[in-house]
Amino acid sequence: MIKKQFRSFYFRHMIHDIEKLIEYFSVFGGLGWKVDIDASLEDLIQTEILDNFGSLYNQITELTTNEPQYLKLLTNLARGDRRIFSAFNKSGLTNLSGGLSLKHLQEMGVLEAEYSREEPPIKDNNKLKREVARHRISHKMRFTSPFLRFWFYFIAPMKKEIELGHYQKVMDNFRQHHQAFIGYTFEELSNVLLKHKLSSSQLVDSGSYWDRHVEIDLMATTLDNKLIIGECKWKNHKLNKKELNKIHEKCEKVGFEPDILMLFSKRGFSKELLSMQDKELRLYSCEDFEDLLSNISQADLIQGFERE
Template sequence: MLPPLVRENESRRMLRAVAVSDGKTINVLRRASLSRSRGHGTYHALHRVGLLHREESRERLPETGLGKKRSREMRGYTVQAKIKFTYPFHRFWYTFVEPHREEIEAGEYDNFFKSLDESLDRFVSFTFEELSNALIKRAFDSSDPVREEGTYWDRHNEFDLLAKTRRNRMIVGECKWKGHKICKSLVSKLKSKCERSGLDPDYYALFSRSGFSKELRNSADPNLLCFDLEDFEKLLK
């Protein structure tokens, strides 16, 4: 059995890795310099105390069986779950505070504020994705409520949002926490990503901090849903 200090160090490395990586299990373990066995043991310990949880991938691999073989592209490919913080505060703590803990305890805050200034937008954009998933549930009426939501990733792409309603309508979304308006080119890129990933959504949802171009605001496309900051105010009611 490893000494308690070593186990604490492994836990801190994993929590830091979850905070700054894309969350995929293999990338978290690599960033935390943990073996598969040590990494999974560390995750389960942190899950038991309520710090971390797993979000399973919704990717479906091609069926294999009698007479069916995986393509060369798919050989060796493994669907990856993501490891996420249970509460946003812990993600903030291990993104900004923990790396500078000793300096902060010594009353030195320069590096903490520098990190906050450089990475706050990235941190907030992740929270913006989570709020967008909450908002899409509010956008559909009770006759066809959203029954499944969250991020979506596969071997080709990652999507900020993929939701399905009770009647199996699919909504694919892109969330942009940026200082400029979203234009139509983003819709084209989103459609191309869907095509490559084999997705056929009923709606394309865009969530923007800074609003939308005039072309998008005046779009008559009934399958295009645009949400700006005023729409997020509904979550406070």
């Protein structure tokens, strides 16, 4: 879905600066209407979202039925690590009530599941350590569009302030967290680019990997049993060899022996890292995401929320 939304957003706005395209898409992707790309992101948040809060709130409420437990859950999923049990705990929900909430929100097209690929611990004659025995493998949830995640990350928790016209608190919060927020959208798009580069016919699966030890942005396996590990960094500097060392450290923790390593960077790579690039180390910058935008046409347009 995110690839279709990305192509639709590009066709509607024709932002040729890929870094800017990803930044604006992370907020307005899936909203479904054209915004003034010459305006700053902060100005657009005010004019397109905060000034249209009432209309958007009513449309989103149709999806969530304005249930307080849904709103708490969605906010915690947007702001947290997206793990189901973690979000239940933060929202004060039991596994039963949380599960029913997720079922409804999936049926309404707000969320979709991302299933864990963590292997359960192997039991032998000895008892498992307490921390291992108590650990629960948890799936994650992701929002079906960047805009919905933006809404429940920055907008819904500040409903009262927005209705009173106190926009400054919303914008201060956005300035503080927006780089990390955009980083997740970059990770999702990096997974799309990974699939594009390797071709889906070679892949068994791809997506993030997490367990009680590590979080890995991307892990993919191929039909010929190759393991691909990737990390995505939305940082305002070039990545250097330290990032490569961090990936190796993560892999060692969980016993992974990757055949291919991939790094995705907002601002490119150091000369040292570029000199190391080969079939086993593949480096991708913002410019490479242009590959996802070929042969764009009117047919790529997706409708979203109605504009007041």
